[in-house]
Amino acid sequence: MSSYSNLINVSRCRPLLGTFVEIKGSHADETRACEAVQAAFDAVSRVEREMSFHAPDSELSLLNAYGHLAPIHVSHNLYSVLKFSQNLFKVSGGVFDVSIGSELVDYGELPQHLPHRGTGTGQDITLLEGGRVHYHVPLVVDLGGIAKGFAVDQAIEVLEGFGLNSGLVNAGGDLRYFGYKDPDIWVRLAPHQYHQGPLPYDPKKKALATSNLSQKREGLAGCLHLDGLSRKPVSDTLSVSVLSETCMVADALTKIVTVLQDGSHSILKQFNAIAFMTRL
Amino acid sequence: MDLLYRCYYTTFITMFDKSLYWLTPIVVIASATACFSVQYLTLEQAQRACFPTATQWIATPVELTRDQMALIEKDSGIPVRFHEQKVWAAYHGSAFLGWVILDSVLGKHEAIQWVLALEKEGSIRQIEILEYKETFGSEIRQKKWQSQFFGKKHGAKLKLNQDIQNISGATLSSRHVTQGVKRLLSFYELILKPH
Known part of the structure; x- marks a missing residue:
């Protein structure tokens, strides 16, 4: 797929985000390509730590547990994803709603590790200045419909930052690439x-x-x-x-x-x- | 057929300049053999990826007794399928760095060969998928098919990035590998760890 034969292709796959994440990169220097791929996996792992619903100690889980009691300061990544989710909530007329976590728990799709159910919708999430988030009522937010895509974007930015000739990140079917004419x-x-x-x-x-x-x-x-x-x-x-x-x-x-x-x-x-x- | 479809599709896009398309499904249905497989790393490449500074690999395979298998199953809550667990100890000179354990997991539709690398004190260092195959459930239970897949010889040369497709679609669960990690951590604690 690469246009230059002297490029070294590195292709790795690891279990992350509950699925298989595949990262490919090409560069003339194999070490450079390997470092870039490793750093891209690190970026995906970071998103998992921030936004995993399954991990009770992720940043999102802490927000779900305490966000209705007081404004919580969250990472730049989580804040950005919640901001985009709020935008989508508005333009889709509520069809896209990250507060659907409560119902997903009811259906057995997600683990139950909160003492409360959600009692509101996406409009009960307020994003405050200084990277703080507040829920007006108890909410169970799940970013399963968006976090994988965000993680892919983060990993692609890392690969591009390393100056690779081409790169592709595929997180369980959500993928993005650069440098390939027609993958x-x-x-x-x-x-x-x-x-x-x-x-x-x-x-x-x-x-x-x-x-x-x-x-x-x-x-x-x-x-x-x-x-x-x-x-x-x-x-x-x-x-x-x-x-x-x-x-x-x-x-x-x-x-x-x-x-x-x-x-x-x-x-x-x-x-x-x-x-x-x-x-x- | 592909060319025909390409022509048809070009026409389709030209005729309807809009952002939503209905695709007539052009479905590739597999023959009796595995329909999708990706090879990422050979065993040697995976070992190097896990411990880049290692200069020596000592094979220390473990043959599990029935009792040991039962112990691991009880501790991890995960069934143990194979009697033999292939293990390598990584060294830099005479300094012990950690372990690499080769393992395989079978799902309803997939067979995965992977390695777990452990630090010298037993914490997880890295997980790498070596090979992923999607196949039919009936096939996966056949011993012959399994041995063809898992019997890959140490050091077998694989050509990377050949015929590797990029797949978008239904998310594949990695829970079998996650279960495998639990099982191997029990294997380490009960069997491999120097006591």
């Missing part, structure tokens, strides 16, 4: 079923995320999507992929498009994204 990307529709072929191509849109609920039919946990408005699961007969400039946008928009289906054009345009869907 060979398949879309997994279901186990053993792939869409292999040209995807809508735009040189500026190098992030792709796919939301695909087919695994839910096999009884696997962790792949249920809820509509933020109805707080109910959405149809599992659709595979939605979104191409965008950043993976955080692509990741989040797949969730919105899965719910809205045909009515999603304005949001996609607003975020300069393209969606493509397949009925399963």
Whole structure:
């Protein structure tokens, strides 16, 4: 895939964010490529420590436990992701709502480690100056619909910062790349079923995320999507992929498009994204 | 077929200048063999990645008795499938650096070969996936298929980045590897750790 034969390709895969994170980088100097890939994994690990719902001691878990009692100071990363989530909550009319964690716990998708249930919605989150966050009522926030994409963006920035010729980060299907003219990307529709072929191509849109609920039919946990408005699961007969400039946008928009289906054009345009869907 | 689809698709995009597309599913269904596999590292490469300064690797494979397997299962809560656990001790000169343990996990659709690197006092240093294969559930239970996958010889040359596809799609759970980590930490505490 690389255009220069003297480049060394480094490709690694580690279990992170509850899935397999694959990071590829190429550079003439192998040591440089390895250091970059390691630093990119470190960036993903940092996001996991900040935003994991499963870890009771993550920054997000502490915010969920105490955010309604007093404003909590959070990291720049968590603040940025919550800010973007709030924006999406508004423009999607509440369809994208990170406070859906409470219902995901009820459905057995997420572990129960809080003494309270959420009693509000995304509009009960206030982002204060100085990197502080306050919940007006007890909330159970889950960033599962956005944090993976954010982690991919962070890792890509690290690879670019190391001056690699090309790089690709794939966190369980949410991916972004640079330096490849036309990487060979398949879309997994279901186990053993792939869409292999040209995807809508735009040189500026190098992030792709796919939301695909087919695994839910096999009884696997962790792949249920809820509509933020109805707080109910959405149809599992659709595979939605979104191409965008950043993976955080692509990741989040797949969730919105899965719910809205045909009515999603304005949001996609607003975020300069393209969606493509397949009925399963 | 691919070319045909490419033409069709170009027309499709030209005709509808909008941001939402419906794709006619062009589905690649696997034959009877594994339909997707990625090889990231050979064992030697993984060892070097875990302990770059190591100058010597001493193979110290452990043959587990039934009792030991039962102990590990009880301690970790995870079933132990194989009698043999391949282990290497990493040294820089005469200084002991830590362990690399080769392991494999089987899921409903996937088979993964991976290593756990432990610091000399037993804490986790690194986890690297060597090989990932997606396959059919019925196939994965066959001994013959397993041995073909896991019997890879030490030092076998793999060509990296050949035929490796980038997959976007349903998130694959890494819980089997997470369970494997728990099992190997019990293996370390009960068996490997110098007492």
